[in-house]
Amino acid sequence: MSKASIIKSVDAFQVAWNPGDPPGRRSAIVRVTTEEGLVGYGEASPMHGGEHSLWVLRDAAATLVGADILDHAVIYDRLLHRYVKLGPEGTVTGALAALDIALWDIKGKLFDLPIYKLLGGAWRTEVPFYASIGGNANRSVDETVRVVEQRWQKEKPAAIKIRWDGDRTRQDYDIPGDIAKAKAVRKLVGDDFPLAFDANNQYSVGGAIRVGRALEELGYVWFEEPVQHYDVRAMGEVAQRLDITVSAAEQTYTTQALVDIINAGVRMVQPDIVKMGGITGLMQCAAIAYAHGVELVPHQTQPTIGHMANLHVLATIMHLTKPAEFADPDTRMHPAFRNPPKPVDGKFQIPSGPGLGLELIDAELEQRRVR
Structure with a gap:
C-alpha cells in the first residue's frame, strides 16, 4: 500500500x-x-x-x-x-x-484529477444557480419584494426561490398573506421568469393544496416541502393532487427513505450532500432518481466545502433539469479559502484542480x- x-x-x-x-x-x-x-x-x-x-x-x-x-x-x-x-x-x-x-x-x-473525473466525467463544468431567498415568513409583502429585487438584480440568477423559514409548530398561519407575497414576487419578475416557493413544512394537507393551486395559477415551477417532512404519506398526497411539481427530501437521510418518498408520489427530490452521506450518498440518490424517473435537485446551503462537493456531483448528472441552489450568500467563511466559490454571470465554475479544487x-x- x-x-x-x-x-x-x-x-x-x-x-x-x-x-x-x-x-x-x-x-x-x-x-x-x-x-x-x-x-x-x-x-x-x-x-x-x-x-x-x-x-x-x-x-x-x-x-x-x-x-x-x-x-x-x-x-x-x-x-x-x-x-x-x-x-x-x-x-x-x-x-x-x-x-x-x-x-x-x-x-x-x-x-x-478533479472529483467529477473520478465520478465518470462532466456533462458541464459550469452550473447556473437559483437564488434561494429565506426569511420571508416574518416580512411584509413590500419587504419580501424589496429583498427579492435586490438579489435578482445583483446576482442575475437563472431562477428564484422564496423561502418562508417560519415556525414549524404553526400550520396554515397566514395563507392569504403567503399567497399575496407569491403574487407580488411574480408581478416583480414578470410572467416568464422561473419561480419556486419553499413552504418549509408549514401547511396542513388542505392548506398546502390551497396554496399550491394559487402557485399553479401564478406559474410557479415547484412547491417545496409544503407539509411536515416526516409525514411521507401527506407529502405524497399533496404531490399527487397538485399539478405543480412538489419537491421534498432535503430532510431525508438514507437511500431507503428516499425511495419511500418517491413511492409516495413525490417527483422532485432534494437530498443534501452534507446530510445524505456526502458524494457517495448523493451519487446513490442520483441513480435512484434516474431509475424512478424523478428529478434530482439537491438542497444546498453551505457556501464552501459542501457547495463545491455538490457542484462536482451536479457536473456528472446527464439530465440536470434545475439550477443549483445558492442560499442567502455569506462571505464570512471566505478568509479560510484562497479560492472560495463565487458566482460569475449567474453561474458557478467547477474547478479543474485536483480533488474538490478548493484551496x-x-x-x-x-x-x-x-x-
Missing part, C-alpha cells in the same frame, strides 16, 4: 467564523491526512453546529488510522453500521458526509477553531 493513501489522522472540529458565533452559525469540518501528507477536507451538516456528527467522527478516528482511502466503500459501510443504532438519520449520515467528502478530496489529489488555509481554520 502506498503511504499516500493510508490515513494518518482524522481531525473533526467546529469552526466559529466570527467571534462569539452561536452553534447555529458554526461549521462542522473534518480534516483527513495521509501518511504522505495529502490532506482532504469535508463538511457535516451544520445544524446546531454539527457537534453530534463531529462526536461520531472523533469516536471513530482511532479506528480509521491505518485504513486505505481506496477502501472507501468498505470504510463507509463499516462506519454506517457501527453507529447505525444512533439513528442513523442525521447524526450518522452527517458524519459520513464529512468523511466521505474528505476521502474523495484526497483521492482526487492522489490521482491529480484551504489551515492557519485561518485553526484561528477560528472552537476549542
Whole structure:
C-alpha cells in the first residue's frame, strides 16, 4: 500500500467564523491526512453546529488510522453500521458526509484529477444557480419584494426561490398573506421568469393544496416541502393532487427513505450532500432518481466545502433539469479559502484542480477553531 493513501489522522472540529458565533452559525469540518501528507477536507451538516456528527467522527478516528482511502466503500459501510443504532438519520449520515467528502478530496489529489473525473466525467463544468431567498415568513409583502429585487438584480440568477423559514409548530398561519407575497414576487419578475416557493413544512394537507393551486395559477415551477417532512404519506398526497411539481427530501437521510418518498408520489427530490452521506450518498440518490424517473435537485446551503462537493456531483448528472441552489450568500467563511466559490454571470465554475479544487488555509481554520 502506498503511504499516500493510508490515513494518518482524522481531525473533526467546529469552526466559529466570527467571534462569539452561536452553534447555529458554526461549521462542522473534518480534516483527513495521509501518511504522505495529502490532506482532504469535508463538511457535516451544520445544524446546531454539527457537534453530534463531529462526536461520531472523533469516536471513530482511532479506528480509521491505518485504513486505505481506496477502501472507501468498505470504510463507509463499516462506519454506517457501527453507529447505525444512533439513528442513523442525521447524526450518522452527517458524519459520513464529512468523511466521505474528505476521502474523495484526497483521492482526487492522489490521482491529480478533479472529483467529477473520478465520478465518470462532466456533462458541464459550469452550473447556473437559483437564488434561494429565506426569511420571508416574518416580512411584509413590500419587504419580501424589496429583498427579492435586490438579489435578482445583483446576482442575475437563472431562477428564484422564496423561502418562508417560519415556525414549524404553526400550520396554515397566514395563507392569504403567503399567497399575496407569491403574487407580488411574480408581478416583480414578470410572467416568464422561473419561480419556486419553499413552504418549509408549514401547511396542513388542505392548506398546502390551497396554496399550491394559487402557485399553479401564478406559474410557479415547484412547491417545496409544503407539509411536515416526516409525514411521507401527506407529502405524497399533496404531490399527487397538485399539478405543480412538489419537491421534498432535503430532510431525508438514507437511500431507503428516499425511495419511500418517491413511492409516495413525490417527483422532485432534494437530498443534501452534507446530510445524505456526502458524494457517495448523493451519487446513490442520483441513480435512484434516474431509475424512478424523478428529478434530482439537491438542497444546498453551505457556501464552501459542501457547495463545491455538490457542484462536482451536479457536473456528472446527464439530465440536470434545475439550477443549483445558492442560499442567502455569506462571505464570512471566505478568509479560510484562497479560492472560495463565487458566482460569475449567474453561474458557478467547477474547478479543474485536483480533488474538490478548493484551496484551504489551515492557519485561518485553526484561528477560528472552537476549542
